[in-house]
Amino acid sequence: MTRSSSMGMLFAAAMLLTPAGMLDPRGVSAAAGDVAKGKALFELKGGCVNCHGSGGGGDGPAGKMLAPPPADLTSPKAKAKSGADVLKTIQEGRSGTAMIGFKGQLTEQEIRDLLTYVRSLSK
Ligand code: HEC
Structure with a gap:
């Protein structure tokens, strides 16, 4: 060698x-999420995949029973949302739907990783 x-x-x-x-x-990477970690959280710890589906298309096994159905995270409508909006939904959930808030269950960094991953789905 x-x-x-x-x-x-x-x-x-x-x-x-x-x-x-x-x-x-400069602390930039501390603030930004990690897309690979976000994907792992989406599929495992966060359980997002059960409702939103493995590609984020809103077609997960549990999602089929929900009304309103889980959001299609790959849609132009999802893409049009601001990062702050998506962050708020992941943290606080959306009332009147099955989307719960994950603030107490995941760390701030984990939520950022998820945000980065979710944003990457709608490119
Ligand atoms: C129990 C099923 C369920 C789980 C688990 C779930 N979601 Fe959701 N999610 C929903 C539903 C239902 C909506 C609302 C759809 C609507 O407003 O019409 C939603 C909405 C969203 C939205 C808003 C999208 C938009 O364009 O308005 C985001 C972002 C999102 N979820 C991300 C996540 C993430 C990240 C996780 C995992 C940490 C997760 N969800 C887990 C059911 C779920």
Whole structure:
């Protein structure tokens, strides 16, 4: 192994051990969500997939029984929402629908990761 490639390995290991929010001295990455983490939260811990479906199309197994049905997160209508609007819905839910608020169940960072992922679905 050459000297430079072993340095690269060390750097990669350091990246893995460093909390993502600390990598950017300006704190930008701490504020922004992580799309891959958001996807995992959507599918596992958040349980969003049960209603919104694996692609976010609003066609999850539990969603079929709901009225109003879960929002299609890939639709132009979803895309037209502002980030602040989507964030509020994830945090506080929407009254009169099955969409509950996740503020107490997920951390602020997890909600940001979800927001980033949800926004990526409607591109
Ligand atoms: C129990 C079923 C259910 C679960 C679980 C659920 N949702 Fe929802 N979601 C809904 C329903 C129903 C609506 C409201 C649809 C409407 O307003 O007509 C909604 C609306 C939304 C909206 C608003 C979209 C828009 O364009 O108005 C977002 C964003 C959203 N959900 C994200 C999530 C995320 C992220 C999770 C997981 C943390 C989640 N939902 C979990 C049922 C669910």
